[in-house]
Amino acid sequence: MTDTATMAGLDPATLNDVLRLAGSPGFDRIQEQIRRTGGCSDPIHLQGSTVTRDAATGQVLHSYSTGTEPGGRLRVACGNRRASRCPACAWTYAGDTYHLIRAGLVGDPAKGTPETIRDHPRVFATLTAPSFGPVHNRPGNRPCRCGTRHPEDTPELGTPLDPQTYDYAGAVLWNNHASDLWRYFTIYLRREIAKRAGLTQKAAREQSRLSFGKVAEYQKRGAVHFHAVIRFDGPEGPDTAPPAWASLDLLIDAIHAAAARVQVDVPPAGDQPARALRWGTQLDIQPIGAFGHGEEITEQAVASYVAKYATKAAETTGTVDRRIGSKEALVLLGVPDHPRRLIEACLDLHPLYPNRKLRDWAHMLGFRGHFSTKSRRYSTTLGALRQTRADYRAAQQRAALGLPDPDDETEATTLTLAHWAYAGHGHTPGESWLAANIRRDIQHNREIAREELPAQLALEGATG
Numbered sequence: 001m002t003d004t005a006t007m008a009g010l011d012p013a014t015l016n017d018v019l020r021l022a023g024s025p026g027f028d029r030i031q032e033q034i035r036r037t038g039g040c041s042d043p044i045h046l047q048g049s050t051v052t053r054d055a056a057t058g059q060v061l062h063s064y065s066t067g068t069e070p071g072g073r074l075r076v077a078c079g080n081r082r083a084s085r086c087p088a089c090a091w092t093y094a095g096d097t098y099h100l101i102r103a104g105l106v107g108d109p110a111k112g113t114p115e116t117i118r119d120h121p122r123v124f125a126t127l128t129a130p131s132f133g134p135v136h137n138r139p140g141n142r143p144c145r146c147g148t149r150h151p152e153d154t155p156e157l158g159t160p161l162d163p164q165t166y167d168y169a170g171a172v173l174w175n176n177h178a179s180d181l182w183r184y185f186t187i188y189l190r191r192e193i194a195k196r197a198g199l200t201q202k203a204a205r206e207q208s209r210l211s212f213g214k215v216a217e218y219q220k221r222g223a224v225h226f227h228a229v230i231r232f233d234g235p236e237g238p239d240t241a242p243p244a245w246a247s248l249d250l251l252i253d254a255i256h257a258a259a260a261r262v263q264v265d266v267p268p269a270g271d272q273p274a275r276a277l278r279w280g281t282q283l284d285i286q287p288i289g290a291f292g293h294g295e296e297i298t299e300q301a302v303a304s305y306v307a308k309y310a311t312k313a314a315e316t317t318g319t320v321d322r323r324i325g326s327k328e329a330l331v332l333l334g335v336p337d338h339p340r341r342l343i344e345a346c347l348d349l350h351p352l353y354p355n356r357k358l359r360d361w362a363h364m365l366g367f368r369g370h371f372s373t374k375s376r377r378y379s380t381t382l383g384a385l386r387q388t389r390a391d392y393r394a395a396q397q398r399a400a401l402g403l404p405d406p407d408d409e410t411e412a413t414t415l416t417l418a419h420w421a422y423a424g425h426g427h428t429p430g431e432s433w434l435a436a437n438i439r440r441d442i443q444h445n446r447e448i449a450r451e452e453l454p455a456q457l458a459l460e461g462a463t464g
């Protein structure tokens with residue numbers, strides 16, 4: 001048992017199951033299986049076998065069957081990226097996002113992003129939604145508009161002072177069009193850059209490319225906002241140096257101008273007025289430096305910040321993490337008042353703007369975009385990271401099962417027959433407890449490793 005001290009608080013059913021597991025003959029193997037999934041909270045169970053034979057002689061070289069595993073099953077990770085569904089797999093995804101954003105900031109020569117991109121002008125920009133009515137907040141040292149000094153974790157934060165006058169329809173229509181606002185922003189940004197460089201758009205594009213890595217985040221009030229790394233590259237992307245005119249000042253100035261120009265028109269429908277959707281006035285742009293001198297934010301801080309939000313979907317606002325069929329379901333699910341009103345606004349507006357699919361995205365408070373996206377040349381891709389990890393896991397699995405490496409020369413002379421079937425998912429209460437402990441151990445160890453990174457960067461700076 002990894003940590004007997006934490007067993008004290010277990011409920012009797014879980015404790016019994018933990019004791020049963022610990023006493024079972026396959027206990028070590030179950031623990032090993034759960035460790036391989038990274039402590040996944042809802043693993044997929046597989047049943048089946050593989051047999052590898054020498055193609056010429058028919059001799060069995062390796063064989064594996066789940067028949068020898070505890071319960072006759074092999075557990076594999078579920079891979080869900082939502083923290084509310086599976087903390088372990090979501091954490092893996094956050095780690096991937098972290099490496100992706102970081103690779104776009106400090107480079108990753110092994111995966112094709114050169115270290116020289118650290119010299120490219122780049123900023124961390126936050127584009128927000130406008131106001132849809134006053135909400136409870138903590139404005140510095142002053143009390144909230146309601147007269148109260150709210151504690152940091154009070155559920156009222158971000159909820160409207162007056163739900164009767166709050167523009168719920170405007171709020172969800174804005175979320176619903178947020179990706180369009182972003183798209184126009186990138187178009188205008190390229191125009192504003194060319195204008196400032198005194199070039200045509202075509203000429204500007206031929207001299208310098210613009211890269212983005214962005215994540216969407218929900219504010220407490222349920223409005224989406226975007227955090228983005230925006231970077232100048234040279235004519236051929238990250239490998240080439242940007243021209244002299246592509247300065248940090250020009251980039252910042254162009255972002256301000258582009259954000260101010262964006263407007264998406266929503267036509268009137270039913271009882272809804274015509275709306276002109278725009279960004280909020282809170283536009284934050286911070287230059288990114290290697291070590292965070294003065295006004296700069298560090299590369300490390302940006303990557304950590306972005307990764308933290310990559311798995312947080314809309315659940316932080318109190319909504320639910322799956323599609324909602326009806327208003328009645330909201331009551332049964334116990335959704336708090338503010339997110340419930342936002343979801344209801346989506347369901348009410350759906351017939352007025354059918355092509356906006358507001359019903360399908362009601363649980364996302366109208367937002368229908370992706371949580372983390374990047375332009376093609378920003379850095380390595382999530383797919384590439386997943387592949388690397390999958391290859392690593394598969395190799396580990398093969399080693400554990402005594403299977404040959406498919407890249408091995410001998411492969412051509414062998415024949416592998418495999419048969420796998422889905423055999424359910426999830427954990428017993430005891431396995432669940434075990435998985436949570438294993439996940440904590442893994443995360444603790446990796447976080448220590450992650451914290452050592454800034455020291456490493458400082459060292460590079462001192463020597464280089």
Ligand SMILES: [Zn+2]
Nearest residue numbers: 040078086089
């Ligand atoms: Zn999982």
Ligand SMILES: [Zn+2]
Nearest residue numbers: 136137144146
């Ligand atoms: Zn208040």
